[in-house]
Amino acid sequence: MSLLRADGLVKHFAVRGRTVHAVDGVSFDLAPGETLGVVGESGCGKSTLAKLLMRLEKPTAGRVYVDGADVFAMPARQLRRLRRDVQMVLQDPYTSLNPRMTVGAIVGEPFDIHRDVAPRGDRRRLVRELLDLVGLRPEDADRYPHQFSGGQRQRIGIARALALRPKVVICDEPVSALDMSIQAQVVNLLADLQRGYGLAYVFIAHDLTLVRRLAHRVAVMYLGKVVETGTVTEVYERPTHPYTRALLSAVPVPDPALRGRLTPIRLTGEVPSPTDPPSGCRFRTRCWKAQDLCATEEPVLGLGRAACHFPELLR
Amino acid sequence: MSLLDVTDLRVAFGPTTVLSGVSLHLDPGETLAVLGESGSGKTVTAQAVMGILDPPAVVVGGCVRYRGQDLLTLPERERRRIRGREIAMVFQDALSALNPVFTVGYQIGETLRIRDGLSRREALHRAVELMDQVRIPAARQRVHEYPHQFSGGMRQRVSIAMALALDPAVLIADEPTTALDVTVQAQILDLLGELRRERTMALMLITHDLGVVAQVADRIAVMYAGRVVEQADVHQLFRAPAHPYTAALLRGAAISGTPPSLRDLPSGCAFHPRCRYAAAVCRTVAPSTVDLGGRSAACHFAREVLVEPAAR
Numbered sequence: 001m002s003l004l005r006a007d008g009l010v011k012h013f014a015v016r017g018r019t020v021h022a023v024d025g026v027s028f029d030l031a032p033g034e035t036l037g038v039v040g041e042s043g044c045g046k047s048t049l050a051k052l053l054m055r056l057e058k059p060t061a062g063r064v065y066v067d068g069a070d071v072f073a074m075p076a077r078q079l080r081r082l083r084r085d086v087q088m089v090l091q092d093p094y095t096s097l098n099p100r101m102t103v104g105a106i107v108g109e110p111f112d113i114h115r116d117v118a119p120r121g122d123r124r125r126l127v128r129e130l131l132d133l134v135g136l137r138p139e140d141a142d143r144y145p146h147q148f149s150g151g152q153r154q155r156i157g158i159a160r161a162l163a164l165r166p167k168v169v170i171c172d173e174p175v176s177a178l179d180m181s182i183q184a185q186v187v188n189l190l191a192d193l194q195r196g197y198g199l200a201y202v203f204i205a206h207d208l209t210l211v212r213r214l215a216h217r218v219a220v221m222y223l224g225k226v227v228e229t230g231t232v233t234e235v236y237e238r239p240t241h242p243y244t245r246a247l248l249s250a251v252p253v254p255d256p257a258l259r260g261r262l263t264p265i266r267l268t269g270e271v272p273s274p275t276d277p278p279s280g281c282r283f284r285t286r287c288w289k290a291q292d293l294c295a296t297e298e299p300v301l302g303l304g305r306a307a308c309h310f311p312e313l314l315r
Numbered sequence: 316m317s318l319l320d321v322t323d324l325r326v327a328f329g330p331t332t333v334l335s336g337v338s339l340h341l342d343p344g345e346t347l348a349v350l351g352e353s354g355s356g357k358t359v360t361a362q363a364v365m366g367i368l369d370p371p372a373v374v375v376g377g378c379v380r381y382r383g384q385d386l387l388t389l390p391e392r393e394r395r396r397i398r399g400r401e402i403a404m405v406f407q408d409a410l411s412a413l414n415p416v417f418t419v420g421y422q423i424g425e426t427l428r429i430r431d432g433l434s435r436r437e438a439l440h441r442a443v444e445l446m447d448q449v450r451i452p453a454a455r456q457r458v459h460e461y462p463h464q465f466s467g468g469m470r471q472r473v474s475i476a477m478a479l480a481l482d483p484a485v486l487i488a489d490e491p492t493t494a495l496d497v498t499v500q501a502q503i504l505d506l507l508g509e510l511r512r513e514r515t516m517a518l519m520l521i522t523h524d525l526g527v528v529a530q531v532a533d534r535i536a537v538m539y540a541g542r543v544v545e546q547a548d549v550h551q552l553f554r555a556p557a558h559p560y561t562a563a564l565l566r567g568a569a570i571s572g573t574p575p576s577l578r579d580l581p582s583g584c585a586f587h588p589r590c591r592y593a594a595a596v597c598r599t600v601a602p603s604t605v606d607l608g609g610r611s612a613a614c615h616f617a618r619e620v621l622v623e624p625a626a627r
Contacts, residue, residue, distance in 0.1 A: 041496035149573040179352040180523055181589075184569035206496065209526075250501040252526030254565075256549045259530060266505065267498045270466045 001068055002029035003200050004053065004086070004168050009062035011048050018275045022048040024224035025062070032167060033194065035201040037215030037232070039208055039247070043271050044221040046204045050172040053202060054088050055079070066168075084114060087161040091173040093153035097145040103156055104141030107131065110163040117164055130159040134189060151182035158189065168200040176207060187214055208251050212236055220244045223274055223282040228306040241306035243283045281309065316383055318343045318517055319364070319402070319485055325376035326359050326368065331578050333359050336377065337543055338604070339536045341485060346511060346518040348528040348549070350564075351538035352574050357521045360538070361487045364519075365404050366394045381485075399426060403483040407490040409470035413462040419446075419473045420458030426480045445476040449506060468499035472506065479510065486511070489521045504531055525564060529553060537561050540575050540585035547610035557612035557621040559590045584615070592616050 011023040023045040030036050038046050051057040053064055055071050064071040066082055074082065090096040097106055108127045111118040118126050128138035134155040145153055154174060161169050171190070175183040191214060193199055205211050211218060211232075218235040220228040220243065228241035239245045242265075249265040267286045272278055278285050284294040289310045301307040317340035326334040334356045341347050351357045362368045364379050366386065378385045381401060386394060406412040414422060423445055424438030433441065439458065446454035449472040462470055471491060478486060488507060492500035508531055511518045522528060528535055528549065535552050537545040537560065545558035556562040563570045572589040575581055581588050587597040596615050604613045607621065614620060 041498065151573055179574060180525070180564065181352060181570035182573065184567060185571075188569050208497070246498060250498045252501075252504070252524065252530040254525040254529045254553075256529045256532075256553050264501065266501060270468050270499055271496070 004030040005065040037211035040221035045224040084164040087166040240311040320380040323377035348532035355538040403478040
């Protein structure tokens with residue numbers, strides 16, 4: 001059974017009388033110990049998806065199941081229990097930590113609500129263990145967030161997310177605010193924690209290179225929809241949706257010897273507004289393969305990997 | 316002689332030294348990438364070259380020569396003549412670089428009216444031409460629109476058009492694509508490359524992205540803690556880095572520790588607490604820049620790092 005399942009998730013927001021189609025029918029399964037990478041450009045709905053998975057937003061339609069239980073249909077008591085299993089690491093290590101709380105209080109705060117996880121006398125020891133786990137020193141518990149660098153703060157955020165021993169952690173752009181030498185440290189930490197504790201991740205990021213390093217499977221989002229999904233190898237080495245191909249092709253390759261040898265696919269224009277998504281296939285306005293059919297009939301993510309009428313054929 | 320020669324540039328914020336002797340040069344028509352993490356001094360270097368340092372930052376030493384003339388000794392009036400006409404700049408955040416209450420056409424044309432004495436009508440006409448040159452579709456109509464009516468990528472094109480208005484010989488672009496999505500970033504990088512070729516303009520591209528560097532740069536200056544720690548041709552540098560910091564970045568390896576605070580720099584080489592080559596000398600003596608034949612590195616062990624296969 002899947003640990004986390006999204007089934008036809010839809011989230012529309014009403015903004016000044018118009019409807020923003022933030023997430024428009026997203027489904028996936030996540031197995032224990034697995035990482036699902038979610039990639040896409042700004043406005044594709046990846047952060048809204050994270051909030052839906054956390055039950056921080058109510059979906060317009062669709063369901064989220066954790067261990068088979070419907071997250072949006074459960075009573076408060078059961079929901080509280082669920083919170084232990086699903087935790088989140090946020091993007092901004094500066095605004096996601098309360099500046100007036102010590103690190104120990106931040107990391108130990110989940111125990112205030114879930115008292116049975118940590119008996120009062122045990123808290124200090126548990127917090128110190130958590131700090132050690134994420135590569136901080138136990139004595140850091142008495143310091144304040146401003147005394148730490150961005151990378152260290154993100155470690156504090158990870159320690160807090162792990163306090164209740166979750167089964168799945170939703171990471172929304174967990175390293176994009178960090179410097180490049182620090183990003184690798186945090187990504188390695190997340191990978192180590194997964195190996196050590198069998199954690200599952202939904203790893204949301206716009207950085208395709210990072211997702212490749214950490215994910216087992218990938219979902220590529222465009223304007224609220226998953227346009228392609230598959231294993232990391234499938235999506236990165238044999239992409240079939242034109243958008244996936246263009247997205248991968250736009251990532252600068254860190255090897256000057258390849259300059260001019262690759263023929264990049266350049267998309268024209270930018271992502272259309274999610275208030276008024278194109279009819280049929282949402283990518284058709286930027287797609288070089290688009291035909292009449294694409295404007296009238298919406299391609300679905302069926303048995304194939306790509307939601308496209310004219311996907312690349314796999315040899 | 317280079318077009319732009321920065322020598323031993325030092326900048327301080329009060330008691331804190333933020334640039335401790337930056338040297339780099341830019342030749343006509345070339346693209347120099349200035350690569351570094353936040354706090355390494357890349358933006359301050361650009362601001363010092365432009366003469367737009369924010370107080371309390373002040374230049375406390377060194378020189379910035381443009382076509383042989385030291386800009387730092389020029390009176391402000393002269394400096395202003397060079398700014399925009401000889402050296403222009405594009406900023407990371409195009410939305411805050413543009414004034415929300417004027418049309419983009421007015422803003423692109425403003426420089427031309429003030430500096431070249433163009434009439435309103437002439438300036439507007441020229442603004443349309445510039446918008447065409449930066450590939451903004453329907454420029455004739457859009458010239459009358461306001462910044463908020465443009466997407467992120469189009470806004471960055473508008474600010475590039477503004478920078479190009481006086482046909483500068485040097486364009487400094489400070490993280491011009493960092494705020495953009497990857498497909499739009501690719502468009503803007505292509506555009507900058509095309510404009511540089513068409514105008515034989517030199518480009519100083521400030522970035523933290525190794526991929527961007529590999530794609531567009533001719534040469535690279537790598538900055539760390541207020542110094543240029545390595546300077547080389549892009550192919551040389553990616554084949555065989557000479558500084559341990561560059562080597563670690565290229566490997567994509569996690570570098571232990573964090574970038575140092577400029578208020579409290581480590582003794583000797585500022586990178587030594589994070590360096591796997593660090594020896595006793597690194598803790599006490601700041602390395603000078605070693606000439607390695609057409610390239611240089613500020614490391615006591617640059618020659619060893621250069622030939623060590625594991626560094627690659």
